[in-house]
Amino acid sequence: MSFLAEEARRVQSRLVQWRRHLHQNPEIGTEVPQTAAFVAGRLREMGLAVRDGVGGLGVVGLLEGGHTGPTLAIRADMDALKVTEETGLPFASKHPGRMHACGHDGHTAIALGTAEILASHREQLQGNVKFIFQPAEEGPGGAKPMIQDGALLNPKVDAVIGLHLGVIWDLPPGTVGVRSGPMMASTDRVEITIKGKGGHGAMPHQTVDAVAIGAQVVTALQTIVSRRVDPLEPAVVTIGSFHAGTAFNVIADTAVMQGTVRCLRESLRQRMPEHIERMVQGVATGMGAEASLNYRPGHPVLENDPEFTAFFAGVAKEVLGEGKVVTLSQPTMGGEDMSYFLNEVPGTYFFLASGNPAKGIVYPHHHPRFDIDEDVLWMGVALFAEAAWRWLDNQA
Ligand code: NI
Secondary structure (H helix, E strand, C coil): CCHHHHHHHHCHHHHHHHHHHHHHCCCECCECHHHHHHHHHHHHHCCCEEEEEECCCEEEEEEECCCCCCEEEEEEECCEECCCCCCCCCCCCCCCCCECCCCHHHHHHHHHHHHHHHHCCHHHCCCEEEEEEECCCCCCCCHHHHHHCCCCCCCCCCEEEEEEEECCCCCCCCCEEECCEEEECCEEEEEEEEECECEECCCHHHCECHHHHHHHHHHHHHHHHHHHCCCCCCEEEEEEEEEECCCCCEECCEEEEEEEEEECCHHHHHHHHHHHHHHHHHHHHHCCCEEEEEEEEEECCEEECHHHHHHHHHHHHHHHCHHHEEECCCCECCCCCHHHHHHHCCEEEEEEECCEHHHCECCCCCCCCCCCCHHHHHHHHHHHHHHHHHHHHHHC
16 A cells, blocks of 8 residues: 555544534535635645635645646535435534535545645655635536636646545445546526416417417427437436416416536537527427527536546556446536536546445435445545645656
8 A cells, every 4th residue: 555545544533523524514505614714724734825715715725845846736625505414423414404415525524634644745746736625516616716716827737636425326435436538417507488478277369378388398308309419429408497377277478497408528518509499499489489598508518638537547546456446337417517627627537436335325415314434535535645646746
C-alpha cells in the first residue's frame, strides 16, 4: 500500500467525525453558510490559502507545492436536499426537511481529508492542488458561478477530479466505477404553456380545451425519442408536471407543463429544442390553441477525458487492487454539474460505491433512508491523494 493510502487510513476516524458533523447540519442549495465556514476553517487550519465567497458561498483552498508545476483541482459538492431524514441514525439530521441524502457530506469530508494529508507533504508536491467546494449541486447549480468567479484561475487549473458516493448499481462497497467519454447526461428544462379558450364543460365546441390539447402534446412529445432520434443514441424527454383547470365541469383555458430533456451527446442536445418546439407548435396549432415554450439550458453532458481517465483507473487499481476498479458498461441519464468543470479542463469523475447490503445501506440517492458505508471514506482520500500526487509527478 502506498504511503498516502496508509495515511488516508489513519485519518479515517476524522473523516467519520467530519462527515457526521456535516450530516447533522445539512444546508440547501446556494445557502450553505455554516458548511462553507466549516470547510474554510478546516482548510485554514491545514495552512491552505483560502478564498471564500467564490461565486456565492463556494470555497477554494489552494495548496501550493514545494516545487513549481501545474495545478490539479479536486472538487466536492457541499449541499444537501429538501428531504426529511428517516434513517434513525444517532447522527441524523437535526433539521426536519433537510438531509444529506446524496452523500455530499461524504464528498466534503473526503476532499478535506485529502487536503490534510497532502498538506503534510506539500514540500514534495510537484505543483499545486486546488480544493474546490461548491454549493448548489442539486440546484440551481454551483459550479458555473464558481467558474465565472475565477475558481479555475490563479493559478490556472490544468486538470480536475471528482467523485460521487452511493449505491452504484450493485457494486460492492469500495468499488470504483470509471468511464471514459460521456458518463452523465445534459439536463435541460422545458416549460410549455398551451393557451386555449375556457368554457362550460357541456359545450366543448365553444371552447379550445387546453387539457385535451396538452394531453396530445405530451403524447406527441414521446415520439421525439422514438421517431426523431437515432435509436442508438440515448435521449430522454420526460414531462414531469402538468397543471391545468380548476373545476371538474369547466374546460380549462390554459395548461402548463414542465419537463426535463436529457442527452449524452452535445450535437443531439443542440437539436432537441427545435424538435420539441416544432412538435408542440404543430399539435397546438392543429387543434386551435397557441403554445409558448421556455427552454432553459441546464448542465452540459458530463464527459471524462479518455487519457486522464485511463491514468486514474491505473492509479485506482494500484491503490485498491485490480478487482476493485470496474469500467462502467454504460453511462447514466442522471446529471451532475461537475460537467462544467470537465468542460473547461480535462479530468475525470468517478463513482465510489458506498452501498452495503450487509449493513442495510441499500437505499438510492435522495431517499429518506439513504446512507453511506463510512468505511469507504478513507478510500476516497487515498484515491484523490494518490491521483493528485502522481499526476503532478508525471507532468514534472
Ligand atoms: Ni449528488
